[in-house]
Amino acid sequence: MRVLYAQSGGVTSVINASAYGVLDEARKAGMEVFVGIHGVTGILKEHLLKINDMDIEGLKYTPAGAFGSCRRKMKTQEDISKLFDVIEKYKIEYFFYNGGNDSMDTAWRIAQEAKTRGFPLKVIGVPKTIDNDLPYTDHCPGYGSAAKYIAISIMEASLDLRSMYVDSTRVFVMEIMGRHAGWLVAAAGLGWLNGIGADIILFPEVYFNKEKFLERVDEIIRKKGYCSIAVSEGIRYPDGFFVSDMGYTDSFGNRQLGGVGFTIAGMIRSELSLKTHVAIPDYLQRSGRHIASKTDIEEAEMVGRTAVRLALSGVTGVMITIERKSNNPYTVEYGTVELNKVADQTKYLPEEFHDDFEITENFVEYAKPLIEGELFPQFRNGLPKYTIFREVEEQ
Structure with missing residues (x-):
């Protein structure tokens, strides 16, 4: 055989x-x-x-x-x-x-x-x-480890931000993989299990509203002085266009995404005049x-x-x-x-796992065993x- x-x-x-x-x-x-x-x-x-x-x-x-x-x-x-x-x-x-x-x-x-x-x-x-978007299975091998990496990375970066925000960077933005489904970016909220995580999560399942987003950033800055943001590479405007892409497609015909973290940071600097730092884990999140x-x-x-x-x-x-x-x-x-x-099918993050900018307890219950x-x-x-x-x- x-x-x-x-x-x-x-x-x-x-x-x-x-x-x-x-x-x-x-x-x-x-x-x-x-x-x-x-x-x-x-x-x-x-x-x-x-x-x-x-x-x-x-x-x-x-x-x-x-x-x-x-x-x-x-x-x-x-x-x-x-x-x-x-x-x-x-x-x-x-x-x-x-x-x-x-x-x-x-x-x-x-x-x-x-x-x-x-x-x-x-x-x-x-x-x-790592995208966890295959249907008919509760989850996929690769997702739990990538989710753990994201959760830890945003925790550590947020602690860094918390240390320096008084007269330095006020906003940290992490751009996370996920073309259509928000399973991975959602993991940025798991750090709150241990006291610190992403303040705002931008999911591809939620159309991006610039005004509403900037209002939330401003609200968090006024409340505690700094804001940690996790953004999926695949967020879109209501018209269906990606907030950011590289302008070409791969061999499967998929639009190549990238740079949305800098796009979001640019909005914050331009509209709110806040010093912002961007990180893109890219390969690190899937091979950590x-x-x-x-x-x-x-x-x-x-x-x-x-x-x-x-x-x-x-x-x-x-x-x-x-x-x-x-x-x-x-x-x-x-x-x-x-x-x-x-x-060629995609399993999206269910509505009961997120709201506009945060994960829910249902997602925490789902994801926690996978990162243990x-x-x-x-x-x-x-x-x-x-x-x-x-x-x-x-x-």
């Missing part, structure tokens, strides 16, 4: 824990295990790595895509046919694609092609995204493994293991889901959903010891 695993889309701090779950479970089942380097882009080039005799234990502690990711969408029948040429050449029987919305679309297309050809290929989608959530790490591994177990039982054409059974104590079970139901616990990597020379496969750099 031969397995092919690959990573796709924006990476997370725990995607490699899912990789470890898939690869270790497959090896234990006596399979020959291959990895596609840089997702389907590498598979189309026959850039595969056999990992049966490799040490993969460090994957559980390593952020980002250890085997390389990609943002390639299988748009044409030519691409699909070429991919199957490789799959047939290497006699692959099981394919696990680890990614988000667009990746589930790719997995679905591959599953459909296998069905059309009568080819005995089992295809399972392994979810990951040093402070990752233990819950997230363990669940990421389990979705990988579950994918292999189900595929071996004959399941195909599905994505693994996480189903929450209880908050106290926090318990989950693992299920499935058909890939075509997930492909720590499972630190080993440190060497005062720095985390991460696993780096040099084969990924060979083209």
